Amino acid sequence: MKFLRTLAVAAFAAPLVALASGPELHLDKAPVSFENKSLQNGAKLFVNYCLSCHGASYLRYNRLRDIGLTEDQIRDNLMFTAEKVGEPMKVAIQRDEAKQWFGVAPPDLTVIARARASEFGSGADWLYTYLRSFYRDDKRPTGWNNTVFENVGMPHVLWELQGQQVAHFAEQDDGHGNKTKHFEGFEVVKPGSLNKEQYDQNVADLVSFIVWMGEPxxxxxxxxxxxxxxxxxxxxxxxxxxxxxxxxxxx
CATH class of the missing domain: 1.20.5 (Single alpha-helices involved in coiled-coils or other helix-helix interfaces)
Known part of the structure; x- marks a missing residue:
């Protein structure tokens, strides 16, 4: 577990150094809920949108019984990369291929909330803000960027739900003659299938599940x-x- 935590943090080491030297990062409070309904929705989102690239190899599918699911429900609705409910939630993508495509192998997410907590005080708040802060950026290879994680290699996998937004920045003088980029806000240019409140709630459910995975x-x-x-x-x-x-x- 210690190695996994180190790997999760090291995968994004360079952007974290940049963030540490930049302005203080504002994180929104994550409305984490451990109610079964919230965790079940989070599990569905995780399997459908995250598990194709990010594994949760330290959690077995049958542990999802703890959030009110039966083995039949797990097998019929959530198992796309395994055959037995006792198998870990491993990712199908190969690490070397992922590194070639994204520049870095996507980290395992079993303890990502705890890893982020060591850097930012609250891993849940970081994840909640991060998943709501993607914006279109044609300068990036994936076409996406993130105000929380600048120059992130991950594309916005939830864009069909949230829609597409652009970020507005303004230059400010830091008092030493240097120009700094200040984030002013987002503008939605293409709506998604969910409105803002619905999307935020789904992200909260997803974050709740990721936090739960770290310590079921x-x-x-x-x-x-x-x-x-x-x-x-x-x-x-x-x-x-x-x-x-x-x-x-x-x-």
Missing amino acids: AQQTRKQIGLVVIGVLLLLAALTYLLKKAYWKDVH
């Missing part, structure tokens, strides 16, 4: 933690009452 047992862990804390508090109260009863005749 996190909700169970938190629930167990609350139970343990409750038991410890109860034991502390009983211990205090026992102490009072034991020492009441001593004084």
Whole structure:
């Protein structure tokens, strides 16, 4: 897992250095939800739009039962690159071919949210903002760029849902005689199949699923933690009452 996390971060090392030296990055708050309905929609989006290039090889298909899906539902609707539900969610594309096409092999996304969190404080916020910040750029090989990840090699795979937008920038003086590019906003030039609210909700579901993939047992862990804390508090109260009863005749 440590190697995978390092690989995910290293795949985009150069743009991250550029971001670190540029203006502070604004990230929108991701409305992450671990409700089964949200996670199931996120799983559907992940399989249909992400799994063709990005794997999640540290998660097995049968783990999707934790979000309320049966093995038949998993097999019939989500398994396009495997035959058995016990197999990991591996990608079909070859790494050397992907590197030739995109300039870098797409990273595995099992723990990408946790990897981004180490760089930006919130991996969910980074992913949520990133997936909503693609814009048309004819200077890029794919025809797409991103305000969060400048000169990104990944095309906008969700463009049919979001539509096409262009980014408007203005030059500003940084106070030292240097001109810097300041982002002013997006303009939609071709609507997608979803309106803005619908697209944002679908991205939120996708991000929720990606966050869940990084630690599927996190909700169970938190629930167990609350139970343990409750038991410890109860034991502390009983211990205090026992102490009072034991020492009441001593004084």
